[in-house]
Amino acid sequence: MSSITPRAFYFLSWIIPISVIIGNYVGDIYVGTATFIGLVVFPVLDLILGDGKDRTPESTSPHFFDFILYGHVFFQFVAIASFFYFIQSNPEMNLLVLATLSTGFGTGISGIVVAHELIHRKGLPRFLGHLLLWTTTYLHFESEHVRSHHRYVGTELDPASARAEHGLQYFVLTTVPFQFISSWKIESERSNSFWFHRASLYLLIEISTLAVLYYFMGSTIMFAFIGQSAAAVYLLEYVNYIRHWGLRRGVKDRVTAQISWQSNARLSRYVLVELTRHSDHHLFANRPY
Numbered sequence: 001m002s003s004i005t006p007r008a009f010y011f012l013s014w015i016i017p018i019s020v021i022i023g024n025y026v027g028d029i030y031v032g033t034a035t036f037i038g039l040v041v042f043p044v045l046d047l048i049l050g051d052g053k054d055r056t057p058e059s060t061s062p063h064f065f066d067f068i069l070y071g072h073v074f075f076q077f078v079a080i081a082s083f084f085y086f087i088q089s090n091p092e093m094n095l096l097v098l099a100t101l102s103t104g105f106g107t108g109i110s111g112i113v114v115a116h117e118l119i120h121r122k123g124l125p126r127f128l129g130h131l132l133l134w135t136t137t138y139l140h141f142e143s144e145h146v147r148s149h150h151r152y153v154g155t156e157l158d159p160a161s162a163r164a165e166h167g168l169q170y171f172v173l174t175t176v177p178f179q180f181i182s183s184w185k186i187e188s189e190r191s192n193s194f195w196f197h198r199a200s201l202y203l204l205i206e207i208s209t210l211a212v213l214y215y216f217m218g219s220t221i222m223f224a225f226i227g228q229s230a231a232a233v234y235l236l237e238y239v240n241y242i243r244h245w246g247l248r249r250g251v252k253d254r255v256t257a258q259i260s261w262q263s264n265a266r267l268s269r270y271v272l273v274e275l276t277r278h279s280d281h282h283l284f285a286n287r288p289y
Contacts, residue, residue, distance in 0.1 A: 010068045012270045013109070017075035020106035024082035024099060031086060031099040038105050045267050052266035066125075068273065069114050073128050076110040079103060080135055083228065087221055100224050104231020111136045112236045113275050119146060134209070137229035138236075139202035140183035148182050154249040154259040160237075164246035172237045239275070 019034040083103040087096065111132045118129030119142045133139045145160070152158035159178035162171045180199075187199040213222040247259050263269075263276040 007064055009270045010065065010273065012267070013068060013273055014071060014075065016271070017072060017079050017106045017110045020079045020103055021075065021082045023102060024079070024086040027086060027089065027095075029095065029098075031095050032102050034102040035098070035105050038109075042267060042271060046265045049266045051264040052269055065273075069117060069125075070128070072110040072114040073132060076107065076114075076132055076135055079106050079110065080225075080228075083224070084217065084221055087224055088217075093220070096220075096224065100227040101231050104228035105235065107136055107228055107232035108235030109272065112138070112141075112232055113272055115141075116145070116275065117273060134205065135229075136232045137206050137209075137226065138233050139206060140180055140199050141236075143186050143198055144179045144183035147186050152251065153255060154244060154247050155251045157251060158244075160240050161244040161248075162241045162246070163248075168238065168241050171241050172234060175237055175240065176233065 016034050016038055019037055023031045023033040080103070083099065086099050087093075090096070115129040115132035115136075118125045118132070121129070130139065130142060133141055149158055149160045152161075154161050159175050159182055162175075166174075183202075184199045187197045191197050210222055210226070213225055243261050244259070245261065247261070249255070249259055265276060268276045
């Protein structure tokens with residue numbers, strides 16, 4: 001065991017996407033494996049294992065951690081393919097809802113959490129981040145998150161920061177449309193041209209994707225794809241809710257560590273590739289992990 005370095009435990013983040021892929025290909029009740037692991041097994045293990053020490057993983061071997069992220073990109077597209085395979089192999093539609101939720105749970109990690117890490121970078125990593133967000137039907141998240149959320153976090157201008165008096169369901173129902181509006185406004189300020197207005201291009205790409213799915217694979221797969229995207233987005237906004245709930249600052253006040261709730265739960269840090277260290281992320285947004 002002494003030869004196993006802490007960084008090796010980041011491979012645990014692959015458990016959910018691999019579980020999605022295996023579950024979808026095996027079928028039957030096993031399509032729910034990822035959901036069971038994510039909502040039951042991991043929380044229990046988090047309680048047992050407790051917190052991990054603060055550290056900066058990118059300082060040890062950045063290429064290793066990039067390998068972890070790029071692995072998620074591969075797994076995400078295989079997971080979506082396995083989801084379509086499951087639907088086409090089950091004409092009776094048994095367990096479709098469970099498969100949709102489990103695939104969405106995997107997309108929430110590989111498609112959004114990892115994309116969140118990559119869109120803060122440049123070049124190929126950012127492009128891969130966009131590809132991942134494409135599988136979530138939530139492409140506008142990139143411009144809203146990078147150019148608005150990080151600037152206005154904890155203020156009245158940030159639709160992704162929950163007020164103390166708002167419950168989770170209310171927050172989700174309001175933050176999703178308002179984040180889209182925020183993204184549209186941001187891109188409108190950056191360009192008046194349709195072809196350089198990224199929010200409109202993102203929307204066109206998403207509508208085109210759904211149209212292609214409908215035309216070539218049918219309405220069931222199209223709506224299932226929307227369903228898994230919705231599950232992933234719900235997971236994202238749930239994280240947004242708990243990471244910023246009730247923490248406020250003035251628009252002109254400096255962003256501090258007190259504007260985000262942080263968790264050092266050991267297993268969650270590995271599985272969510274350090275997203276739980278949220279205060280650190282808002283202080284050093286461009287720092288990997």
